Amino acid sequence: MSTLPPELLQAFAETEYIVHHEPPFTMHIGQACPELQALMAEHFTLSATFITAWNPFSQRLHNKENKARQDELKANLKNRRRTFIDGIGQHPSNQWPGEPSVLVLGLRLDAAKSLARHYEQHAFVWATSDGVPELVQP
Template identity: 45%
Template sequence: MASAIDAATLQAYRETRYRVLGEVPMTLRIDAPSTRLAALHSALGVACSAFITAANPFSQRCDDSANATRQQALAQDLARLGLGTIGGAGEHPSNGWPAEPSYLVPGLSLEDARALGEKYGQNAVVWCGADAVPRLVLLR
C-alpha cells in the first residue's frame, strides 16, 4: 500500500522502541511477538491493545507543553471510551528524536485506534491483536 509518509520516517517508526511502563514494564518492537504483552492481554481479559500518542502530529515537533495538552485530551477521549491506559514512551534508539509520551491501551479496537490516531494527526499507530504482535498501522 502506498503511503504519503516518507521512507525515512517509516523506517524510524519500525526501529522505535515502544516502552510500556507500569507494573509490567516491557518494550514492544514492530512485528516482534511479545510474551509479556500476551500475558497482559490474558490477565486483563482483552484480545487486543494499541500503543498510541497525540504528540508531535504528522511527525512535526511540538514543544513539551503542547504535547502535554494533546496527551491530556487523548487521555480524556480514552476515558470516555471506558478504557484504561498504561503510560509509555516511543523512543528511537539513535536518531535523537525526543521520546514521545504515549499510552498502551488494552482493549482498544483497531477501528478506534485508527480514529484516534487520525483525530490527533498521527501518521500511524501501533496495534496489537490476539497474537500480541505489534503492527505498524499507517494512517496516511
C-alpha cells in the same frame, strides 16, 4: 499504499515502544512480545493500541502544547472507560525526543484509526492476541 517517506517508516519500525507496566516492557514492531500477550490475556482483551498525541504529523511542538494534547487523549480514553497504561516511544539512536504515549487495551482497529486521525498521527502500533506489534497507518 504508504504515503510516508521510507526513512520515516523505518524510524517508526526501529522505535522502541516502552510500556510503563509493572515490570516495564518494550515492544518491537514485528517481534512477539510475551509480556504484551500476557497483559492482554490478564485483561481478557484481544487487542492493544500504542498511541500518542505528541507532535502531530511528526511536526515538533512545544512540550506544553504536546502535554495538553496528551492530557486530552487520556481524558478522551477515560471518558470512553478504556484501560490504558502510560508508555513512551523512543528511537534507540536518532535525535528525536521520546514521545509519551499510552497502551490502550481492547480498542477496536477502526476506533484506533479514528483516534490516530483525530490526534493527527501518521501511524500507531497495533497488536492482536498473538502479541506481535505492527505499525498501522490510519
